[in-house]
Amino acid sequence: MALTGAMCVGLAATLAGCGGGGEKDPDADTNGVGKLSAAKIEDKARKAAEGARAVHLSGTLVSKGRSYKLDMRLKEDGGSGQVSTKDATFELLRVGKELYLKADADFWIHEDDTAGGSGNGAEGGTGGASKADRAAAEKLEDKYVKVPVGDPSYQQLGGFTDKKVLLDGLLGLHGTLSTGDRAEVAGVRTIRVLAGEGSGGSVDVSLEGAPYPLRLQRAGDAGVIRLADWNRDFTLTAPDETDVVDYGQQLPSHD
Incomplete structure (x- = not known):
């Protein structure tokens, strides 16, 4: 018994084989939003997005049948x-x-x-x-x-x-919110928030750093959007005048 007790003390750090086993905390080394309610996660993701200076948005968007x-x-x-x-x-x-x-x-x-x-x-x-x-x-x-x-x-x-x-248009979820699975988007750990159990859309929120939305599934199969490079600034420069055509009041019509 004394030997068994000593072994348990020695192996306590690994929690192996001595009746002291346990699961790793899924929120260890995260930003902690995984512990929050779905509504609070969604709110934090929206505020993080609104406060970011820049973002790279890619994917498919379906609007008005197009x-x-x-x-x-x-x-x-x-x-x-x-x-x-x-x-x-x-x-x-x-x-x-x-x-x-x-x-x-x-x-x-x-x-x-x-x-x-x-x-x-x-x-x-x-x-x-x-x-x-x-x-x-x-x-x-x-x-x-x-x-x-x-x-x-x-x-x-x-x-x-x-x-x-x-x-504003993409982050709107429709229906009762609930938390879904934990996953990864582009190598970043996320937690999913679903609306209407998924029928009203879903958003994968980063569990690392700021709780930015990283993937959006729009309601009604209206597209999937990925969001990356949050806060990564870039330069916007107007084209050279020699490369610009200015039609004045209205673009040409082909009716």
């Missing part, structure tokens, strides 16, 4: 990156209130449809485009087109470059 693939870097005074739809891919750059759009010729032939307008056959390819339309579009290819503030496209396209607008 699917967008996003790869955007955002901060308080603007953003830059790429947006893709079923029919087109374009780049966006916003520096303060100045919004620029860059795309190939095919995009400009169907600009109205891509930007949410009526369009003229984006489903049917560019074969129906007139020579005049094609010539005009080729002049815009790979140029930064300045989007007028009063243009109908400004608010929608500008929303992709607005950190506050995007995060």
